[in-house]
Amino acid sequence: MKLPPLRALPVFEAVARLNSFSRAADELSVSQSAVSHQIKALEDYLGETLFRRNGRYLELTEEGRSYQDSVTSALLQIERASEHLLGASTSRLRLAVFSSFCVRWLIPRLPSLQRAHSQIDLALEMTGESPVLSDRVADCFITIRTASPAFTYDLLYRERLFPICSRAYWRRICDALDLPPDSDPKGAASLTPEQVARFPLLSTFSIYDRESGDWDAWFRVADERLPAGARIQHFSHMLMALEAARYDQGIALTNDYMLSDEADDNLVRLPCHTLMTGDRFYFAHKTSRRNEPAIRLVRRWLIEQAIASGLRSRHAADES
Known part of the structure; x- marks a missing residue:
């Protein structure tokens, strides 16, 4: 075996992780010259600049980035195998997850995980975009990307968007549309896109990466166009x-994990059609x-x- x-x-x-020779030396409790010596020895052996x-500023070369993934994965496997033989009682697991999914859906449910599997120390790595699938980022992920053949993907959610507003704003809508003042939105007649467009629309740029993209798509589902005179507030x-919807500023489009009973009882779903975005969330x-064991337990x-x-x-597994 040639190592x-x-x-x-x-x-x-x-x-590679700290992007610094000096910080690596501090973490490893060695001198910076010792770190430099070890990196040079490794580069000489490989015949590559890392x-x-x-x-x-210090940055990895393309060869260095590729080598980092393999080395990090190998060292983590050695660490986990050693902990297993030592009988370590706690399994630390890093989960990279979208910030909104984490805040609105995952964190409120963590006490359930802690009660069921107290031996798991789950460290959350929040990200604004779909995370890079790599051991150097996390041990497991919630992602919408499924390109890497080295990973297994379990479907958690097919995203759909639907209009919501506050309960106070729903009463304002009822008054403007001559609906019974105490109407329950769950039992009310479906609102038309034309009726919805009479009120301020709260739009999220990040869903379609363009202004009003979410409402444009929602109106297209009904074979209509977003009215040119619609009042739109961009976020x-x-x-x-x-x-903004919570504070009675208009109607927003949201999805199921953002609107949960545990999170907010003041926001109500309007009786309207839904929009399937095409995004699927996977573990x-x-x-x-x-x-x-830790990955199997968290997955389940x-x-x-x-x-x-x-x-x-x-x-869902059969439907995906």
Whole structure:
């Protein structure tokens, strides 16, 4: 078996993760010159430059980034195997997840995970976009990307958007449209797009990456166009549009995990058609790690929670 200088691998991992020779030296409790020596020995062995200095900044080369993924994964596997033999009682697991999904759906349910599996120490890594699937980012992921063949994907949710507003604003809508003042939106007659367009529309840029893209798509489902004179308030993130709706500022489009009974009872869903965005949310993990107890437990718990909350049907795996 031909192996590289093994002492250099943890040093390389620390420098690549921290993007600094000095911080890696502090973390490893060695001198900066010792770190430099180990990196040079590794580069000499590989015949490749792993880091490139740009002024005061350090960055991985393309070869370095590729090597980082493999080395990080290998070191983590060694760490987990050692913990297993040592009988470690706690399994630390890093989960990378969208910020909105994390705040509105996952965090309120974490006590259930802690009660059911107290041995799991779940560290959440929040991200604004679909996370990069790599061991150096996290151990498992909630993502809408399924391009990597090295990963296994379990469907949690097919995203749909629907109009919501505050209860106070619903009463204002009822008054403007001559609906019974105490109408329950769940039992009210369906509102037409034309009726909805009479009120301020709260739009989220990040859904379609363009202004009014969410409302444009919602009107197209009904074979109509967003009226040119519609009053639209723009927000970069759905969390912001949701807050505006909560404070009686108009009608927003949201999805199921953002509007849960646990999160806010003051927001109501309007009797309107829905828009399927085409995005699917998956729990993802490396297929090679499928038998790790912590990943198996979190996977099963997430699927159970998705089913219980209505995000996923029991037969979602067959439907996907």
